[in-house]
Amino acid sequence: MLGTSKTMRSLARLAGAAPSADGPYVTRRLRLADVTATIARITPMTARERVELPGVSASRSHQILAGGIVAEAAMDLLGVEELTICPWALREGVLLRYLDLMS
Numbered sequence: 778m779l780g781t782s783k784t785m786r787s788l789a790r791l792a793g794a795a796p797s798a799d800g801p802y803v804t805r806r807l808r809l810a811d812v813t814a815t816i817a818r819i820t821p822m823t824a825r826e827r828v829e830l831p832g833v834s835a836s837r838s839h840q841i842l843a844g845g846i847v848a849e850a851a852m853d854l855l856g857v858e859e860l861t862i863c864p865w866a867l868r869e870g871v872l873l874r875y876l877d878l879m880s
Contacts, residue, residue: 780807780860781867783837784844789862790832791815791841797832801864808859809852816845 780789785807790796792811795803819827824838833841852860 778857778860779863781863786862787832787837787841788812788845788848791830805862806859807862812845812849
């Protein structure tokens with residue numbers, strides 16, 4: 778199972794995954810247990826406090842908790858214990874698909 782999007786990368790980073798600076802080909806994983814622990818850790822924090830955490834940008838600090846809750850629920854409902862984090866998101870997939878159709 779794959780997890781895509783900046784929110785999933787941020788959650789993985791909060792759980793200890795390698796930073797983006799290490800490159801897109803470093804394997805990053807996100808376990809359900811880590812998502813649950815991250816939610817518990819960031820719930821009492823303000824958005825201003827969350828921005829100080831590794832992998833959380835100012836633009837994501839307001840939504841990372843909601844993203845974590847959605848990720849936890851989806852992983853739980855689908856029976857997924859661990860995701861591999863994809864360095865790209867939907868936008869890149871659409872672009873790559875378009876380029877593939879053009880050739």
